[in-house]
Amino acid sequence: DDLLAADDAEGPEAQTLRREQAETLRRLLLGMAADDREIFVRFYYYRQTVREIASVMERNESTVKARLARGRARLRDKLTEEVDGYADL
Numbered sequence: 001d002d003l004l005a006a007d008d009a010e011g012p013e014a015q016t017l018r019r020e021q022a023e024t025l026r027r028l029l030l031g032m033a034a035d036d037r038e039i040f041v042r043f044y045y046y047r048q049t050v051r052e053i054a055s056v057m058e059r060n061e062s063t064v065k066a067r068l069a070r071g072r073a074r075l076r077d078k079l080t081e082e083v084d085g086y087a088d089l
Contacts, residue, residue, distance in 0.1 A: 028078050036071050039064055 010018065029037055038057065042048045050068070054061040 024079070024082060025075075028075055031078075032071060032074075036067050039067050040071055043068060 029040060032040065035057070039053055042053045042056070043050070048056070050061050050064045053059070054064045057064070
């Protein structure tokens with residue numbers, strides 16, 4: 001939540017947009033498989049390296065890298081679908 005918190009110096013419209021974006025990202029992350037979500041949180045929130053994640057989760061580094069790449073692609077696709085859906089309104 002701290003990572004996605006709105007900056008108080010922003011105007012109300014920017015704060016609202018940032019909150020909506022944070023909620024969308026949170027919802028999409030919660031929709032991920034538990035292992036993939038854990039990898040994302042460790043990598044992007046806790047700033048752990050691929051090596052650290054692989055060690056803690058007892059996975060191969062190449063597996064962690066592949067899951068990050070696939071997860072980013074899925075998130076990008078889902079976000080694109082949502083943006084396109086809003087454009088249709």
